[in-house]
Amino acid sequence: MTAAAAARSILTQLHEVMASRMHAQGKLDRVVEIIGESLHSEVCSIYLLREGMLELFATRGLNKEAVHVTRLAMGEGLTGTIADRIETLNLAEAKAHPDFQYRPETGEDKFHSFAGVPIVYRERAVGTLCVQHVEPRRYEDIEIEALQTTAMVLSELIANAGLVDEEQVLGRSGAQTGPVSIDGLPLVKGLASGVAVFHQPRVTIDQVMADDIEVERQRVYRAFDRMRDQIDGMTQQADFGKGGEHEEVLQTYKMFAYDEGWSRRINEAIDSGLTAEAAIERVQQRTRMRMREIDDPLLAERMHDLEDLSNRLLRIVSGQLGTAATQGLRRDTILIAKSLGPAELLEYDRRRLKGVVMEEGSLTAHVVIVARAMGIPVLGRARGIRGMVVEGDEILLDGDKGTVSIRPAQAVADAFDTRFAKSRERQAVYAELRDVEPFTRCGTRIQVMMNAGLRDDLSNLNLVGADGIGLFRTEFQFLVSATLPQRERQLRLYRDVLDAAGDKPVIFRTVDIGGDKAVPYLNSAESELDENPAMGWRALRMALEREGLLKAQARALLEAAAGRSLYVMFPMISEPWEFDAAKAVFDKQLEFLRKQKHLLPEQIHYGAMLEVPSLAEVLDLLIPRVSFLSVGTNDLTQFLFAADRANPKLAERYDWLSPSILRFLRRIAQATVGQPVDLGVCGEMGGRQLEALALMGLGFRRFSITPVSVGPIKELVRQVDLASITEAMNRWLSSPPQDMRASLAKWAAKQGIAID
Structure with missing residues (x-):
């Protein structure tokens, strides 16, 4: 017997029970008899969530006196574990499981085998359905699938009969x-x-059991056709959505939409007697259970895509269309x-x-x-x-x-x-500085630029009065795509960005993906083995190995900047030869375009992002090669402190104003003195007023920060005398105070410098 046939046999009988005029308790008593007989199981029990506890509501095989007496907390015993984790258990020997608990009033000591599935309603466990047997054995897959399908029907019965408080069904307590x-x-x-x-x-499923299986199958077929038409139509559009950068993410959805395995599983669920909506939800529940077992973040992300597509299909088949967007x-x-x-x-x-x-x-x-x-x-x-x-x-x-x-x-x-x-009051003050150039009290012009990564970000350029784009993250277009963005799409984006920026400079950072910014279409065995992805196969390392990736981007940038200045910055450089190798790719594409009589950029400025500490040791070799240098404080800090910034326990542990990071940054700044190289900072450190004050004292004169930070930093610049802060920083770094942050804040207050 197939899983669908086993489930259909049970559901046919359950349909009669649910249609009867029997009271809810009587229906549950009959349900456990039907399941026990159909699966030849000596015990079948239903536990339901009531007043925060899982209560034995009905049983075949255990002591009847235990009904409404035996209660377990969520996570307690095998039953509580199933509900708490929303997962299935299938054990040949129940007592061997670490969560096993024996309840003497049930008389279950003679039973060895155990299988249980959660009863789920609106993505939350409201009970469990369990079977037991004297002889030690694992239940067959068809039996487990029949239990899972039955549990889904039970959820409707339980909700309609009011056996579980609505607040519990919705996951809320009265206090909430x-x-x-x-x-x-x-x-x-x-x-x-x-x-x-x-x-x-949420899509509300009003009917779980099908009146006519073929009618339900045709409903699913039509929904699949409509969904696939939607996905096909979206992927064929030249520009999808507000920004246009995420068009290719639909390619992933398209792959799942045409997956035969997925549609087959939904058909099998319909064969068991479920409606189209219930069948989709049944398969989706199985997907969610699998997601809980997945440790691989990449695979989990793909499973999320499948869940998103399941929701789309469910909305189509139910007629409950539309998302919040x-x-x-x-x-x-x-x-x-x-x-x-x-x-x-x-x-x-x-x-x-x-x-x-x-x-x-x-x-x-x-x-x-x-x-x-x-x-x-x-x-x-x-x-x-x-x-x-x-x-x-x-x-x-x-x-x-x-x-x-x-x-x-x-x-x-x-x-x-x-x-x-x-x-908001502070923001209004900052807005008044939009057209004000940020000069220090001593008359030095500080460049305050902004970071960007999307077309729409460019509207902020004039809104906040930034001097330009000090960091355009080209990887955003790659992160929101399901396949590698083609050169033409990259070209269109870069040209739009340059057009929007007008006379203001835009520094394009070549693609920084891989590591913790993984994309499935460029995944590799090397990246999968990365135990420390931030320090692994990413950014320029990936681009140099996959030269076609950098080649396409170089060509797109050179063509987009035809007739104007182009600023290119290479990320994650550890040694000068990596800069040379990356620039050689651009030189080769430049020569190709020259031979093809293409209009070329008027000027090309190449720079490096200093994030890897090793680069600071060879700045004397790198500086003659570059036009500008940008310190990436986010990555540099985590590398210096060996502290993963994605780890919440470490994210706030190491202070940007510690003597170690400030001394390191001063050494970088001193290496550029008297050299024809423009030095700047990219990262959150430059967008904080106290930290920016320290950076100016170290010799930094260009900041690239989030748009919202431009106003506060402009306001700060106008209050600073560079000679005074430079003298103070040199004094503190020679003999560091116990609390550098407190000392700097106190000094700023004495100087009349307002710090938010």
Whole structure:
């Protein structure tokens, strides 16, 4: 008997039970008899979540006196483990499992084999369905699949019969209908407020069991055809979405959309007697269980793509179409999501999207990189938030402290509004500096440039009054694509960026992918073996090995800059020969274009990003080769301190104002004195007022920072006398104070320098 046939046999009988006028308890009692008889299992039990505990509601084979008496906490015993982890257990010897607990009132001591599946409703476990047998044996796959399908039908019965409190079904307790505060991991800092909107509104499945299997099959076929047409249409568009950079991410969706294995599994679920919606959800539940077992972040990201596509198919077949992005945001919004991809984020209206809260997420996730560029605060690892929030709830997101307030009390809202108002007042002051050139008190012009990575970022250039783009991250186009962006697409992006910048310079950093910014289409055995991806096969190392990658980018940049100046910066250089090798690729493409009579750039300025400490030891060899040098403080700091900045425990441990990093930076600055090379800083350090003050004292005169930091740094520059801060920094670095940060802040206050 196949899994579908076994499940269909059970569902046929369950259909009769559910259609009967029997009371809910009677139905459950009959269900355990049907399952036990069909699977020839001596025990079948149903545990349901009530008042936060898993209670034995019905059983065949255990002592009847234990019904409504035996209760287990989530995570307690095998039953609690299944519900807590939302996973299946299949054990030949139950007592051998570390989570096994014996409850004498059940009389289960003589049973050895055990299998159990979670009963899931709206992505949350509301109970478990378990079978047991005297003889030690593992249950067959067809039996487990039949149990899983049965559990899905039970979830409908349980919800309709009111056997589980609605608040528990939704994952909320009574206390959580009022004000709630959740801690999370700050991924992008900032303050934001708005109403809660779910990234993917839940699809309600009204009917689980099919009346006519062939009708359901045809519904799924039509939904697949419509979904594939949508994906095909999107991939054929020249420019998809707001920014256009994420068009190729749809290629991944297309691959899954035509996957025969996926459609076959949905068909098998329909064969067992499920409706089209329930069959899709059944397969999706299996995918979620697999995702929990995956340690490989790349594979997990691919599984997320499949889940996203499953949601699309479910919306089509159910007629409950539209996502929050496609429906449009009507008010200031805090987006609530389990996880989010960079392309999905780019679909939202930035005027309305104020912040994002995710149940998952990490500091190195692609969506975080894009959100930071967009200036949208993001909080990750806010466990269980989707079950605590109702659409339209007021949300206060504090990306600085790492908290989110749901339905805040008035006192909390007032305190937040006060902080927010002060922040807006400061921003208004900074806005007045838009057209003001940043000269120090002693008359030295400091260049304050901004970082960018998307077309839309260029609107900030004149909005904040930056001197140019000191770092254009070309990798964004690669991160949001499912396949390698073709040269023509790169050319179009770079030309648009240069056109938007006008006379202001744009420094293009060649692609910095690999390592913690992995892309599936360039994955390799070497990168998979990286235990420290930030220090592995990435950036220029990858580009030099895959010369076609750098060749296409070089050609696109040279063609885009025809008739104007081009600034190119190579990342992750460890030794001068790497710079020479990268420049040789550009020289070769330049020669090719010259022979083809193409219009060439008027000037080309080549620079290096100093992130790897080893490069500081050979600056005397590198400086004659480059026009400019940019210190990447984010990577440089983690390399100097051997501290992974993606690790929350280490992210705030090492201070940028420690003597070790400041002495290192001073040595770099001193190596460029009297040399025809422009020295700057790229990274978060340059965007913080106190740190920027220290950098000016070390000799740095160019900053490339986030757009929101341009105003504060301009304001700082106008208050500084370079001779005074240089003298103070030299004194402190010769004999470091116990707290450099406190000493610098105290000095600034005495000088009348306002620091936020």
